[in-house]
Amino acid sequence: MLLFGIDLDYLAFGVLFCVGLYMVVAKSNLIKKVLGLNVMQTAVFALLVTSGMIDGADPPVRTEATSAPFANPLPQAMVLTGIVVAVALTAVALALIVQIHADYGTIEVDELKEAP
Amino acid sequence: MRSVAVRSAALILVVVLIGVPLVVTVATLPAHGEADAPVHAAVADRYVEHGVAETGMPNLVTAVLLDYRGFDTFVEVVVVFAALMAVLALPRGDLDQDGTPETGGDALGASDSPVEVSPIVFYVVRTLAPFIALFAVAMLYRGHASPGGGFQSAAVLAALFVVLTLILGRRRTERLLLRRARPWLEGAAPLAFALVGAAGMLLGGTFLSRPGTVDVHLVQETMGFALEIGIAVGGAVILARLFLTVER
Numbered sequence: 001m002l003l004f005g006i007d008l009d010y011l012a013f014g015v016l017f018c019v020g021l022y023m024v025v026a027k028s029n030l031i032k033k034v035l036g037l038n039v040m041q042t043a044v045f046a047l048l049v050t051s052g053m054i055d056g057a058d059p060p061v062r063t064e065a066t067s068a069p070f071a072n073p074l075p076q077a078m079v080l081t082g083i084v085v086a087v088a089l090t091a092v093a094l095a096l097i098v099q100i101h102a103d104y105g106t107i108e109v110d111e112l113k114e115a116p
Numbered sequence: 117m118r119s120v121a122v123r124s125a126a127l128i129l130v131v132v133l134i135g136v137p138l139v140v141t142v143a144t145l146p147a148h149g150e151a152d153a154p155v156h157a158a159v160a161d162r163y164v165e166h167g168v169a170e171t172g173m174p175n176l177v178t179a180v181l182l183d184y185r186g187f188d189t190f191v192e193v194v195v196v197f198a199a200l201m202a203v204l205a206l207p208r209g210d211l212d213q214d215g216t217p218e219t220g221g222d223a224l225g226a227s228d229s230p231v232e233v234s235p236i237v238f239y240v241v242r243t244l245a246p247f248i249a250l251f252a253v254a255m256l257y258r259g260h261a262s263p264g265g266g267f268q269s270a271a272v273l274a275a276l277f278v279v280l281t282l283i284l285g286r287r288r289t290e291r292l293l294l295r296r297a298r299p300w301l302e303g304a305a306p307l308a309f310a311l312v313g314a315a316g317m318l319l320g321g322t323f324l325s326r327p328g329t330v331d332v333h334l335v336q337e338t339m340g341f342a343l344e345i346g347i348a349v350g351g352a353v354i355l356a357r358l359f360l361t362v363e364r
Contacts, residue, residue: 014139
């Protein structure tokens with residue numbers, strides 16, 4: 001499906017990525033920045049998973065219930081890796097934010113700039 | 117007030133300047149959903165045609181994850197382990213350094229949850245908990261042949277741990293992590309990969325190879341299952357500890 005000559009799915013991923021980007025650059029709350037990072041990651045994952053899909057294909061699980069064509073399993077496996085790395089990144093970022101809050105009493109970037 | 121408006125306009129300009137070229141570039145990618153797209157040209161046919169015979173796993177995503185790209189997954193679990201190490205290295209990170217602050221229990225018993233536990237939440241979680249655990253085990257056990265697998269099972273187990281902590285308080289759920297075995301549980305995923313990889317070498321193959329013929333998959337399946345168990349246990353324990361560390 002096309003919108004302005006651009007595939008609607010691709011447009012949606014781009015918009016989602018920009019929403020995340022705006023959160024990262026515009027919000028001064030560190031947790032919202034991390035959330036924005038996750039939204040950006042979700043856009044990339046959605047793009048990758050979509051690239052592996054074939055219209056009308058079955059999921060890449062070979063049982064009696066499924067038949068060819070099968071979706072490409074490689075992007076799904078790679079996105080699974082990406083999700084796990086994103087979890088690791090989010091965990092470290094949140095732990096750092098907790099530490100920052102314990103040390104400075106705030107997680108707002110503009111207040112942290114004025115902190116001693 | 118005016119500076120705020122200027123700042124917002126500048127930010128939106130930055131996002132548009134990055135976003136428009138991004139969308140235009142992505143739009144020039146080959147259309148998705150077609151069988152002859154370049155992404156399907158390289159290795160996908162091999163996985164779909166021979167994946168089950170070569171790996172013994174009808175779930176081809178698991179086959180790619182644990183077999184064809186086993187090294188990738190090995191380093192991936194090391195990344196998660198390294199994330200836990202990084203979090204624990206922070207001054208607030210170590211659970212064993214200081215005791216959990218004592219907060220009084222509430223009417224529902226020995227919960228030390230910092231907020232009062234709603235009875236509805238308490239009974240819903242208590243009723244659903246065995247089924248959540250069963251679902252995690254089922255996903256682990258059937259992960260090679262149906263949607264699921266070690267990572268998914270780990271996520272469900274960790275979610276169960278989180279909701280249990282919300283109703284029971286961390287002092288009681290921390291015991292589930294078995295203090296003495298904890299280092300082994302946290303490292304379960306990299307350890308499983310290292311051991312199964314070494315076993316592959318002992319059985320005459322290369323690191324992480326899993327011997328098997330087209331018809332006999334017993335050794336192959338056992339080694340794959342060992343990897344899945346390692347990923348599920350290690351992943352769940354690491355996620356639970358990350359939660360406990362960040363939650364304080």
